[in-house]
Amino acid sequence: MNHSQPRSGYTLPVFACAAAIAAFKYLSENNQPINTVELDLIEPAQTVEIPIEQIAKIQPNTALAVTRSDPGENLDLTRNTPIWAMVELIENTVKTCENQTNIIPEQNEQITLIGGEGIGYDKNSGNSAIYRYAKQLFKENLERLLKPTDRIQITIILPEGRQLAKRTSNEAFGVVEGLSLLGTTGISQPLSAPGQLEAYCEELNQKATQYKSLVFCVGENGLDLAQKLGISPEQTVKTANWLGPMLAAAGLAGIESIVLFGYHGKLIKLAGGIFHTHHHLADGRLEILTAHCANLGLSTENLQTIFQCETTEAALNHLRSLDQNSGSQNLSWVKQIYESIASTIDQRSEAYIRDRVQQQVMVGSVLFDRQRKIIIKSAAGDTLLTKICYSSQNNHLL
Structure with missing residues (x-):
């Protein structure tokens, strides 16, 4: 019997970054419809196309885009969960939020990345559970689109994150009140397929x-x-x-x-x-x-x-x-x-x-x-x- 290779999908950071790309493009391209965006996975070195489910401008300088997780042929609890990215264009300086421990400033001050509702945080450090690969993904994909004078703030929201986190062992490793943007690659291997x-x-x-x-x-x-x-x-x-x-x-x-x-x-x-x-x-x-x-x-x-x-x-x-x-x-x-x-x-x-x-x-x-x-x-x-x-x-x- 021949067994076909199970279909792989993408990890959560990929969909979060794709939504951020879409929201930024929507702001910078005068509200042009966006159905998909191209994204460089970095690891592995390939470009993929990610569907955008919804997108809207919610303030003159702020847009929100929505994607949905697709982990491939894997019994993954995040399957089909919505991922929101809110992108705000900032003038002159980077805006902060009330909960300073939930802000992760990138080395390049053009981008400020925030873990919003449904993104967990490390109970020891107080930092959002957004890790190295995810930050690299945002940095390299968004910086290619920014002008030297552009400053943006990106807030990632997982509306179902808190509830889904209860069904994981995240808390065993110090991540509470939500899911993490974790991984070393953009490919979600079908571990349960x-x-x-x-x-x-x-x-x-x-x-x-x-x-x-x-x-x-x-x-x-x-x-x-x-x-x-x-x-x-x-x-x-x-x-x-x-x-x-x-x-x-x-x-x-x-x-x-x-x-x-x-x-x-x-x-x-x-x-x-x-x-x-x-x-x-x-x-x-x-x-x-x-x-x-x-x-x-x-x-x-x-x-x-x-x-x-x-x-x-x-x-x-x-x-x-x-x-x-x-x-x-x-x-x-x-x-x-x-x-x-x-x-x-x-x-x-x-x-x-x-x-x-x-x-x-x-x-x-x-x-x-x-x-x-x-x-x-x-x-x-x-x-x-x-x-x-x-x-x-x-x-x-x-």
């Missing part, structure tokens, strides 16, 4: 020729944290949401042991037998957590609270508050419940591999929270992680 699974399996098979023990990370956040804990990038494999197929592929490749290293709100699904973890396909996180709480004897009142929490992070915090109020580490609900969950993840993962490819692979799990602190290591996860870190530090192969 079937074609990407083949690429992940190829990487896994290559690493299986060197290592008998690997660390599976769902996304970039896990990969980054794993490296900071001393795990060599050569021994980590990104899985995206394809945990089930990747576990089976590891068994076929001769891998002897795997550490599942990830955010608890994602890996908890495996404890319920859900091995494709994208939220579009299956959830059940709070149901799984509530079941483990009930099995260990948590009170009915607290079970109801856990079940009704908006997120697994909120449920974890409730369990932590119970532990703090009890004042006894011997009765730690977090420890008991997450040990049970981690152990179940291990058992179900091993069974998944055994049932599908008739291979015995040892699986351990390590779960961290939104503050990037490890909540629990299963017994197998602790043992395997110690060996992998030791191997990485001493350049030995397992």
Whole structure:
């Protein structure tokens, strides 16, 4: 069977920049209709055409343009979300806004970039979550259009940003109250599309020729944290949401042991037998957590609270508050419940591999929270992680 290459799309910074280009052109070209704009992605070095959904002048020197996110064949929660860019022509000096911490001045004072509603901010620095690639994209594309005397202020708005951010792990990495304009490239790789699974399996098979023990990370956040804990990038494999197929592929490749290293709100699904973890396909996180709480004897009142929490992070915090109020580490609900969950993840993962490819692979799990602190290591996860870190530090192969 021939598999066509999944269609890639573009990252959020591309659509935000395209809207800004359109708004500026609308101001400088006397309100001429604009249906598309050309934009240099910089990385990769190619020019693309981005549709403009709406555009209007809202003041004599200010225009607003709207694009919509298209991440390609990827189960991305930002799909079709509107991105607004408001561009204001400034005379003589750059205008500021009341919240100074939400302004990111470019090195070239011609452009001031502001994160508006729906753009998150770093809770440590107070800066908008607009990162290097996005700023470079705006700078290089807009400066080509500006006259030497032009000064503009660009405000990026994601009307659905706050709500969408609740379904991400952004807060684990310090970004709150919205989404980030993040990325190192303009291309949105279809990480959840079937074609990407083949690429992940190829990487896994290559690493299986060197290592008998690997660390599976769902996304970039896990990969980054794993490296900071001393795990060599050569021994980590990104899985995206394809945990089930990747576990089976590891068994076929001769891998002897795997550490599942990830955010608890994602890996908890495996404890319920859900091995494709994208939220579009299956959830059940709070149901799984509530079941483990009930099995260990948590009170009915607290079970109801856990079940009704908006997120697994909120449920974890409730369990932590119970532990703090009890004042006894011997009765730690977090420890008991997450040990049970981690152990179940291990058992179900091993069974998944055994049932599908008739291979015995040892699986351990390590779960961290939104503050990037490890909540629990299963017994197998602790043992395997110690060996992998030791191997990485001493350049030995397992």
